[in-house]
Structures are given as C-alpha cells and as structure tokens.
Amino acid sequence: MNTTSSPEQMNQKLKARLTTYIKSITRSKSRMRSIGRSGSYAVLVILALAMLLPLVWLVNGSFQPTWQINAIPVIWIPREWKYVMAGDTGRKQLLWLATDPQGKREQVIQIGSRRYTIAIDIAQLNAVQSAPKDQISDVTPTDVNGITVNVRQWSSPTGNLAVCAVARDPQQDNNLIIVEVNKIAGALSLNPLDQINKSKRAKVTLSGFELDIRQMDDGRQLLVIGPETELSVLASPEVAKQAEIIQTSRLGNKEFQNTGNTQIAIYTVEGKPEGSKWIVLVQENWQPLMAQDFVAQHAFIAKIENLSQENEVIVFNGLNMNVRTYTPSDGSQPYPVAILVPGSTEFLVLSTEYMDQLYAGPFSDLVEPGSVNLGTLTYRVQEDFEKGGKIIPSALVGDLQDLAVIVPATVVDNAFDASPKKLERSTRIKLTLTGYKRVLTLKISGTPFWKFFENSGYVVLMNMIGHFFSCTLVAYGFARFRAPGKDILFVILLGTMMIPGTIVTLPTYLVFAHLGALGTMIPLWVRSFFGNAFLIFILRQFFMSIPYELDEAAILDGASRMQVLLKVILPLSKPALATMGIFTFWWHWNAFLDPLIYLNQQGQFTITVALSKFNDLYARSAGYYDRILSGAVLSLLPMMIIFIFAQRYFIEGIQLQGLKR
Numbered sequence: 001m002n003t004t005s006s007p008e009q010m011n012q013k014l015k016a017r018l019t020t021y022i023k024s025i026t027r028s029k030s031r032m033r034s035i036g037r038s039g040s041y042a043v044l045v046i047l048a049l050a051m052l053l054p055l056v057w058l059v060n061g062s063f064q065p066t067w068q069i070n071a072i073p074v075i076w077i078p079r080e081w082k083y084v085m086a087g088d089t090g091r092k093q094l095l096w097l098a099t100d101p102q103g104k105r106e107q108v109i110q111i112g113s114r115r116y117t118i119a120i121d122i123a124q125l126n127a128v129q130s131a132p133k134d135q136i137s138d139v140t141p142t143d144v145n146g147i148t149v150n151v152r153q154w155s156s157p158t159g160n161l162a163v164c165a166v167a168r169d170p171q172q173d174n175n176l177i178i179v180e181v182n183k184i185a186g187a188l189s190l191n192p193l194d195q196i197n198k199s200k201r202a203k204v205t206l207s208g209f210e211l212d213i214r215q216m217d218d219g220r221q222l223l224v225i226g227p228e229t230e231l232s233v234l235a236s237p238e239v240a241k242q243a244e245i246i247q248t249s250r251l252g253n254k255e256f257q258n259t260g261n262t263q264i265a266i267y268t269v270e271g272k273p274e275g276s277k278w279i280v281l282v283q284e285n286w287q288p289l290m291a292q293d294f295v296a297q298h299a300f301i302a303k304i305e306n307l308s309q310e311n312e313v314i315v316f317n318g319l320n321m322n323v324r325t326y327t328p329s330d331g332s333q334p335y336p337v338a339i340l341v342p343g344s345t346e347f348l349v350l351s352t353e354y355m356d357q358l359y360a361g362p363f364s365d366l367v368e369p370g371s372v373n374l375g376t377l378t379y380r381v382q383e384d385f386e387k388g389g390k391i392i393p394s395a396l397v398g399d400l401q402d403l404a405v406i407v408p409a410t411v412v413d414n415a416f417d418a419s420p421k422k423l424e425r426s427t428r429i430k431l432t433l434t435g436y437k438r439v440l441t442l443k444i445s446g447t448p449f450w451k452f453f454e455n456s457g458y459v460v461l462m463n464m465i466g467h468f469f470s471c472t473l474v475a476y477g478f479a480r481f482r483a484p485g486k487d488i489l490f491v492i493l494l495g496t497m498m499i500p501g502t503i504v505t506l507p508t509y510l511v512f513a514h515l516g517a518l519g520t521m522i523p524l525w526v527r528s529f530f531g532n533a534f535l536i537f538i539l540r541q542f543f544m545s546i547p548y549e550l551d552e553a554a555i556l557d558g559a560s561r562m563q564v565l566l567k568v569i570l571p572l573s574k575p576a577l578a579t580m581g582i583f584t585f586w587w588h589w590n591a592f593l594d595p596l597i598y599l600n601q602q603g604q605f606t607i608t609v610a611l612s613k614f615n616d617l618y619a620r621s622a623g624y625y626d627r628i629l630s631g632a633v634l635s636l637l638p639m640m641i642i643f644i645f646a647q648r649y650f651i652e653g654i655q656l657q658g659l660k661r
Contacts, residue, residue, distance in 0.1 A: 055636075058629060058632060058633060058636075059633055060076060060078065061625070061626075061629045062435055062436070062626065062629040062630040062632070062633045063078040063431040063432055063433070063435075064078045064079075064432060064626065065078075065079075065080065065081060065432050065434070065626060066624065066625050066626050067081060067425075068081075069625045069626065069629070070625070077429055078429070078430060078431050078432055079427040079428060079429055079430060080427060080428055080429075080430035080432060081094055081095070081425055081426070081427050082094075082095040082107070082426045082427060082428060083095055084109065084237045084240045084241070085240065086240045086243035086281060086282075086405050087240065087241065087242065087243035087244050087245075087405075088244075089243055089244065089245040089405055090359070090360075090361070090387065090388070091243075091245075091282070091362060091405055093109045093110075093237070093240045093243075093281065094109070094110070094425070095107045095108070095109060095237060095425075095426035096108050096109070096110065096234065096423045096424065096425060096426055097423070097424040097425070097426050098234055098418045098422065098423055098424070099418070099422070100414075100416055101261045101416050106236075107237055107426050108234040108235060108236065108237065109234065109235060109236075109237050109239065109240055109281075110232050110233065110234055110423075111233050111234065111235045111239065111264070111279060111281050111407075111412065111415065112232075112233040112264065112265070112279070112280065112281070113230050113231065113232050113233060114192055114193070114194070114230070114231055114233055114262065114263070114417065115192070115193040115194070115228055115229070115230050115231075116190045116191060116192055116193060116228065116229045116230075116231060117190075117191060117193050117196055117224055117226055117227070117228045117229070118147060118148075118149060118188060118189070118190060118191075118224070118225055118226055118227065118229075119188075119189055119191050119196070119214070119222035119223060119224045119225065120166070120179070120184050120187045120188060120189075120222065120223045120225060121187045121189065121220055121221070121222060121223075122204055122206070122211075122213055122221040122222070122223055123187075123220070123221065124184075124186060124187035125179065125183075125184060125187055125206065125223065126183065127179075127183075127206065127207045128166060128177050128178065128179050128206055128207045128209055128211070129177070129178060129179075129207065130169045130171075130172065130175045130176070130177055130178070130209070131154050131156070131163070131175060131176060131178050132174055132175055133174050133175065133176055134174070135154055135155045135156070136152050136153070136154050136155075136163070136165070136176060136178070137152050137153040137154075138152070139151070139152060140152070140153075141227075142162075142181075144181060144185055144188060145185050145186070145188060147188050147189075147190055148227075148229070149164060149181070149188065149225070150164065150165075150225075150226065150227055151163070151164060151181055152164070152165060152178075154178060161180055162180065162181040162182070163178040163179060163180055163181060164178065164179055164181055164184065164225055165177070165178050165225075166178065166179055166211065166223055166225050167209070167211055167212070169209070170210070177209055177211070189222070190229070191222065192256075192263060193228060194256070194265075195216070195217075195256075195263075196214055196222070196224060199214040199215055199216050199217065199222075200214070200215040201213075201214065201215070202214070202215045202221065204221065211223055229419075230420070231417040231418060231419055231420075232417065232418055232419070232420050232423060233262055233264060233415055233416075233417060234415065234416055234417070234418055234423075235260075235412050235414060235415045236414055238411070239281075239407055239411050239412055240281070240407070242407045242408055242411045243281060243405050243406065243407050244405070244406060244407075245286075245318055245360070245403050245404070245405050245406075246269060246318065246403065246404055246406060247315075247318070247320065247401065247402070247403060247404075248283055248402040248403060248404045249270075249402070250269050250270040250271060251267045251268075251269060251270075251278075251280070251404060252267055252268030252269060252270060253267065253268055254266070254267055257277070257409065259409075259412055259413065259415045260412075260413060260414045260415040260416050261415070261416040261417065262415050262416055262417045264279055264409070264412065264415055265279070265280070266278065266279055266409045267279075267280065267406075269406065276408065276409075277408070277409035277410075278406045278407065278408060278409060279406065279407050279408075279409050279412055280404045280405070280406055281404075281405045281406065281407060282404070282405045283402070283403070283404040283405075284362055284363065284364065284402075284403070285362075285363040285364075285400045285401070285402060285403075286319075286360040286361065286362055286363060286400070286401045286402075286403040287360060287361055287362075287363050287366055287396055287398075287400055287401070288319045288321065288358055288359075288360055288396075288397050288398035288399075288401065289358070289359055289360060289361050289382070289385065289394040289395065289396060289397065290340070290350075290357055290358055290359070290394065290395050290397050291357065291392055291393070291394060291395070292372075292381050292393040292394060292395045293393070294354070294357050295340065295348075295350070295395045295397070298350055298351070298354050299340055299348055299349065299350045300348075300349065300350075301346050301347070301348060301349075301374060301375045301377065302326050302337065302346065302347050302348075302349045303345065303346055303347075304344075304345050304346065304347065306326055306327050306328070306329060307324045307325070307326055307327075307337075307347060307349075308324045308325040308326075308327075309324075310324065310325070311323070311324055311339075312324070314338075314352070316338070316352075316355040316356070316358045317355070317356065317358045317359060317360075318360075318403075319358055319360055319398065319401055320398075320399075320401060321338045321339070321355065321358070321398050322338065322339040322342075322398070322399075323336050323337065323338050323339070323352060324336070324337060324339060324349075325337075326349060335351060335352075336351075336352045337349035337350060337351055337352060338350050338351075338352055338355055338398075339398070340379070340395070340397040340398065341377050341379040341397060343376055343377050344376075345376065346375055346376050346377055347377075348374060348377050348379060348397075358397075359387065360401065360403065361382075361385060361387070361394070363400060365385075366382050366385070366396070372395070372446070379395055379396065379397070380395070380396040381393060381394070381395050381396070381443075382394045382395075382396060383441070383442050383443045383444075384438040384441060384442050384627070386434075386438075391437060391438060391441045393441075393443070432626065434626060435626035435627045435629060435630030435631075436630045436634070438627050438630075439627050439630045439631045439634065440634075442627070444602065444610065444613060444614065447602050447603050447605075449610070449631070451603065452605055452606060452607045452609075452610035453607055453634075453635075453638075455521070455604060455605060455606050455607070456588075456589055456606040456607040456608070457638075458521065459521060459524045459525055459588050459591075459595075459606060460584070460585050460588045460589050462521075462524075462525035462528070463524075463525045463528040463584050463587075463588045464528075464581060464584050464585070465528075466525060466526070466527075466528025466529040466530075467528050467531075467532055467535055467580060467584050468577070468580070469529060470528065470529050470530060470531040470532075471531055471532055471535045471536050471539055471580060472539060472565065472570065472577075473565075474531050474536050475535075475536045475537075475538075475539030475540040475543055476539075476543060476565050476569060478490050478536070478540045479539075479540045479543035479544045480543065480548070480551065480561075490540075493533050493536065493537075494533055494537060496533045497533045497534055505593075505597070508523075508527075509597060509598075512598065517598075518598060518600070519598070519599065519600045519601065519604075520598075520604075521598075521599070521604060523594065523598040524588070524591070524594055524595060524598060524599075524606075525588075528584075534583070535580045535583065535584070538576055538579055538580060539573070539576050539577075539580065542573055542575070542576035543569055543573065543576075546568075546569060546572055546573070550568050550572075551564050551568065551569075554567070554568050578646045581642075581646065582642060582643060582646055585638075585639065585642050586639060589607070589608075589638060589639055590608060590639070591606070591608060592608040592609065592612070595608065595609045596609050596612075607635045608635070611628075611631055611632060611635060614627075614628065614631055615628055
C-alpha cells in the first residue's frame with residue numbers, strides 16, 4: 001500500500017495546522033495583548049528611527065573622512081583609508097587592495113595609469129564585409145575572451161549576427177565595414193595607447209577594402225577598433241619610501257621600460273647621477289607655504305624704490321622663489337630678500353636667511369578661508385593646513401609650482417596593471433576626529449570659530465533675561481489681576497501670534513535703522529524685553545493652575561504683589577520657566593534670518609550665520625565635507641545638552657500649560 005502523501009494532501013495538512021495555531025493564539029487574550037504591544041513598539045521604533053536618521057547620519061558623518069561621506073553605496077561605520085607617506089614630501093599615497101597576476105590579494109599603491117585600446121591582428125583576420133548602418137544596432141560593451149569590445153547586432157539576410165565595426169566604407173557613406181565577433185575572438189589584444197600612437201601608419205587591402213593599420217615594432221600589423229580603457233599601474237607600498245619631490249622642469253627624456261607585468265614611463269632627471277632612471281608617482285601643482293606666525297613675525301613691507309630691478313630665481317627647499325636686493329632707507333647694508341607677495345608699489349618680503357622655513361602643500365588640498373591685509377597688500381592664509389600631523393595656519397607665498405614626486409626606477413620591480421573598478425580601498429575601522437580638530441582651530445577671516453559660539457551665547461543670554469523679565473510680569477498680570485477688558489487684551493495678544501514674521505521684518509528693520517542700531521547685536525535681543533505672546537500664554541496658563549489661596553496667605557502676611565510673584569509664584573513655576581528657557585534657547589540659538597539682516601561684521605556673526613559662510617567656503621570642494629558636518633554637530637551640542645538636562649521640566653510644563661485653577 002502506497003503511504004506517500006500527494007502535494008495536495010500535504011498542503012491541506014499544513015493549512016489545517018496553521019489554522020489550529022492561529023485559533024490557539026486568538027483564544028488567548030494575554031497572547032493577543034502581547035502581540036498588540038509588540039506591534040505598537042515595532043511601529044514606534046520604526047518611526048523613531050525614521051525621525052532620528054538625519055541626525056544619526058549627521059553625527060556619524062562627522063566622524064568619517066570625506067571620501068567615505070561621498071561613498072556609494074553608503075558606508076555607515078567610520079573607517080580610515082590606510083596610506084603610506086611618500087618619503088618626506090608630506091604627500092600621502094593611498095593603499096588599495098588588488099589581485100596581482102599570480103592571483104594573490106595584496107596592498108598596493110597607484111604609481112600611474114596607462115591608456116589601452118583594443119586592436120585586431122590582421123594576420124589572424126580572414127575577411128571583412130560592408131553593411132548598411134540602418135541594419136546595425138547601437139554599441140553594447142561585451143566581454144570577449146576577457147576583453148571588453150563594442151559589439152553591435154547586424155540584421156543580416158541570414159539572421160542576427162554579433163559584429164564589430166572596424167571602419168567606414170569609403171565607397172558607400174551609409175555603410176560600415178564590419179567583422180563577425182566569433183571570427184576575431186582569438187585575434188583581439190589590449191595594447192598601450194602610447195605604443196599605438198608612436199607606431200607607423202600603413203594600409204592593407206582585405207576583402208577588397210583598404211584599411212588603416214598600425215605597424216608595430218614587434219612586426220605585428222594591428223587594426224585598431226577601440227574602445228580606449230584606462231588601467232591603473234600598481235606597485236608595492238615599499239616603493240613610496242624612496243620618494244622625493246622635484247621641479248617638473250628637471251624631468252628629462254621619457255622612455256618606456258618593461259617592469260613586472262606592465263610598462264612604466266621612466267625619465268632622466270637633471271642633477272641626478274648620469275644613467276639613473278626615475279618614475280613619476282604623481283605630478284601636480286604645489287603651493288609654497290610658510291607658517292603664518294613666522295610670516296607675521298619676520299616678513300615686512302618693502303617699497304618698490306627700495307628693491308632692485310633685477311629679479312633672480314633661487315631654489316629654497318626645492319621651491320623656486322623670486323629674490324631681489326633690498327636697500328634699507330636708513331642707509332644700512334643691502335641684503336637679498338625673497339618676494340613672498342608682490343604688489344604694484346609695495347612687496348611683502350622676507351630675508352633669504354629665513355627661507356629654510358619654506359615648505360609646500362598640494363594645491364588640491366588648499367582652499368582660501370581667509371586673507372590678511374597688510375598695508376596695500378592682501379595675502380591668503382590657509383588656517384587649517386595639516387603638516388606632520390599638526391594644524392599649522394599657513395600663508396600662501398610665491399607662485400604655484402609644478403612639482404613631481406619621483407622614485408628611482410630600480411625600486412619598482414613588481415608593477416602590474418588593473419582596472420580601477422577592481423580596486424578596493426584598504427581601510428580599518430576608526431573614528432576620524434580630523435573634522436573637529438580643524439573646525440576648532442579654524443579662523444574665518446581671522447575670527448576663531450569659537451567666537452561664533454560666544455556671540456550666539458550672548459544673544460541667547462540677553463533674550464533669556466528679556467523674556468524672564470517681561471513675560472513673567474505680563475503673564476502674572478493676566479493670571480492674577482482683575483481689570484476691565486483683560487480677556488479682550490489677552491485675545492489681542494494671542495492674535496499677534498498669527499502675524500507672519502516676514503511681514504514685520506521690513507518695518508522692524510527701518511525702526512532699528514533710524515535708531516542707528518544696524519551692525520550691532522542690539523536688534524537681536526532688545527525685542528525680548530517687550531514680551532513674547534507664546535511664552536506669556538504658557539506662563540499665564542501655568543500661573544492660573546497655582547491655587548490663589550497661596551497669594552492671599554502671602555498678602556495677609558504683608559507681602560506685596562511683586563514679593564508674591566518672586567517668592568511664591570516663580571518657585572512653584574520651575575517647569576514653566578524651564579519650558580520658556582528651552583524655547584528661548586531654541587529660537588535664538590538657531591536664528592538665522594535676523595543675524596544675517598542686522599550684522600555686517602564677521603566678528604559679530606552667530607553660529608548659524610558662520611556655518612552658512614563656512615558652507616559657502618567649503619562646499620565647492622568635496623574634500624571638506626567632514627569639516628562642514630563637524631561644525632554642524634558642534635552647533636547642535638548646546639541645544640541637545642540643554643534639552644537632556646531640562647527635559648523633565650519641559651515635559652511637565654507642556655502637560656500643565658493648559659490647566660486652570
């Protein structure tokens with residue numbers, strides 16, 4: 001007898017068991033309550049996470065390096081990109097993970113790149129043919145024996161064929177010369193573009209068509225079909241230890257040398273031993289720099305009549321600087337000076353004996369957060385330049401230099417090529433505090449970043465004093481005094497909350513303009529001494545919840561109305577006062593429009609306006625997002641701390657504000 005159940009019987013048994021299980025759950029009220037609570041908690045957690053996600057991203061991003069902030073897909077855990085220093089040049093060479101030709105996964109540095117193109121060996125190509133363009137599809141990149149080729153579909157009389165276009169048909173403008181992909185799979189090769197470009201051009205006739213080819217030095221005849229591909233040239237990190245920096249003008253003849261599994265461009269270098277060959281790791285613009293404190297201490301303004309007309313270029317620490325002879329006005333001995341910042345009638349100069357303090361930084365790492373005015377001259381200052389792991393405010397002096405970081409060709413013996421898409425960053429988990437360090441040491445046009453916190457704190461403090469003084473008095477009057485029309489006045493007061501702030505912005509601005517208060521902080525806090533409808537409403541409602549018998553008892557004991565307010569009402573109103581304080585802090589710490597309108601000196605800016613300027617300054621460069629996020633987090637900290645410590649009073653004040661006696 002066959003005891004095996006059919007699929008239909010198994011489904012019926014499964015449904016019966018599931019139905020029985022659901023009934024057993026629904027019959028138990030405790031289980032249903034547990035399920036309901038679990039569902040409610042799950043919904044609350046999901047909503048809370050959705051609300052907190054922007055804040056979590058902001059805080060998390062402030063501990064991430066810039067490359068990670070911009071990474072796609074998003075990397076949530078802060079990581080540090082490993083690197084090695086390129087000798088003592090101060091330049092970092094980032095580490096990558098790549099698979100070498102032997103299949104080994106290892107850490108490497110990028111020492112250059114090469115462009116390659118795809119070609120067909122004519123010796124292995126039997127025939128080509130012409131086909132109308134309207135029968136051929138658009139290009140689809142397709143992998144053919146490990147090489148990506150631009151493949152098209154040809155609707156031929158015999159059916160669809162995968163083909164490659166190799167040239168235009170000179171006899172028919174609307175036709176392309178094509179070859180079937182399956183006939184060239186073994187003839188394809190990836191060739192360095194520089195070798196292709198330096199080879200001789202030639203023509204061959206195949207299937208009655210004349211084709212342009214390249215005659216290679218090794219005897220091959222190649223038909224170039226593209227596309228071009230850029231591959232990274234990789235080598236061991238040990239290579240970077242031998243790096244040094246030179247003027248690009250010192251690079252001599254360029255040739256190619258087979259190294260490892262690739263070819264590398266090598267150069268002779270002026271001033272180096274004859275016969276030595278060098279490899280360029282990176283070539284870019286570098287800016288001569290000098291510590292701002294050192295410039296302020298030793299540099300001086302020289303008038304053009306005190307400087308010689310002859311200009312000599314002298315190398316200091318590998319950097320070219322213009323040097324002239326300076327003759328002091330007091331008739332003392334002339335001496336050579338380096339021109340740090342040129343002008344029309346005045347120059348910022350420095351004696352050449354101090355030029356050993358000169359150093360350079362990659363121009364890509366520099367922005368212009370501020371400038372220093374000295375007489376008729378203005379020079380730029382990079383406030384947060386990092387040198388040797390320290391933040392050194394640095395003056396940009398002299399002219400941009402085209403420099404190259406080089407290493408001896410003899411130290412590179414295991415180089416190979418790899419597609420950039422196959423490279424993986426070599427990282428480790430680490431909280432990056434660079435953004436915070438640079439923000440806290442930053443100066444914007446000479447103003448320290450902490451000064452903006454001080455300005456915001458001053459504005460908040462004055463508004464708190466004003467609101468405490470005005471709102472408590474008005475709220476106490478509405479809550480305790482009996483006067484004709486009091487309720488109408490209270491309704492009118494609440495009605496002012498309905499007026500949009502933008503409507504009164506212009507009249508208020510004109511009032512302060514006539515009072516001569518523009519450009520000062522007075523407009524940011526003086527209005528708080530005239531009350532705030534919302535805060536008066538909160539305090540009035542809370543005061544009304546306090547039994548009036550307490551007032552009467554105090555009055556019978558000889559207390560005045562002011563003493564009742566100060567010694568009876570306010571001590572019992574801590575929740576409402578805390579609520580007023582939190583709202584006042586929140587409004588004025590985060591205020592942006594009023595400080596932007598009324599303040600015109602950078603030293604007076606509040607933190608919100610400073611962050612806006614900070615964002616304008618750094619947002620143009622993706623390399624400074626960590627500083628923008630760090631500055632934003634620092635601006636949030638005071639508000640978060642105030643709320644955490646005062647949340648009990650805040651919540652209690654909100655709960656009781658609608659109660660009446």
